[in-house]
Amino acid sequence: xxxxxxxxxxxxxxxxxxxxxxxxxxxxxxxxxRGAFWSKNSLFVFGNDGFAGDKRAQHEVEVxxxxxxxxxxxxxxxxxxxxxxxxxxxxxxxxxxxxxxSQFEIEDEVENMLGRAWLEACEKYKNERVASAITQ
Numbered sequence: 557x558x559x560x561x562x563x564x565x566x567x568x569x570x571x572x573x574x575x576x577x578x579x580x581x582x583x584x585x586x587x588x589x590r591g592a593f594w595s596k597n598s599l600f601v602f603g604n605d606g607f608a609g610d611k612r613a614q615h616e617v618e619v620x621x622x623x624x625x626x627x628x629x630x631x632x633x634x635x636x637x638x639x640x641x642x643x644x645x646x647x648x649x650x651x652x653x654x655x656x657x658s659q660f661e662i663e664d665e666v667e668n669m670l671g672r673a674w675l676e677a678c679e680k681y682k683n684e685r686v687a688s689a690i691t692q
Contacts, residue, residue, distance in 0.1 A: 570632070570633040571633065572635075573633065573635070574633040574634060574644055574646060575635040575636065575638070576635075577600065577635065578602070578636050578637040578642045578643060578644045579637045579638060579642075581602050581604065581637070581642050581644060582604060582637040582639075582641065582642035585602070585604065586604050586642075587604075588604060589604055589605050590602065590603040590616070590667065590670040590671070590674065591663070591666075592662070592670075593663065594659045594663070597648065597649045597651075597652070597654060598632060598646055598647060598648055598649065599624075599629065599646075599647045599649060599662065599663075599666070600645070600646055600647070601620050601645045601666055601670070602642065603616055603617070603642065603643050603670065604641065604642045605641075605643075605674070606640075606641050607636050607640055607641065607643040608636060608639070608640025609640070611677065611681050612674060612677035612680075612681055613643065613677075615676070615680065615681075616670055616674055616677060617645060619669065619672075619676075620645055620666070620670060620673065621645065623666070623669050624645070624647045627650070628650035629647040629648060629650060630647065630648040631645065631646070631648075632646040632647060632648050633645075633646040634646070
């Protein structure tokens, strides 16, 4: 009987794959600030908006995770590109198969949710950004 990999190795492998996806999105979709796409039965939600150094992007990810859990998606992984600017969240659909029309509807819903989350975060962190700009 084959031994299974230790949990830490599996987690590291997922993080590495997510980092590679984020690197690819940073290059291929950089002008798209945020969005979603499907690969098989997984939904990938992403942002090119400065995750590592911007609380607004971090807020956006937390809202996306909460949305996903509410909709029954399982979080498969999360990662950033090597600079931390681009982020990607992999979500497993609760449905065994998602037809193309439903995929488009869900992508639209995610993109609207991300836009609202970004605007909400802009308002939430407005005073911090103003103070930071003044002290620089």
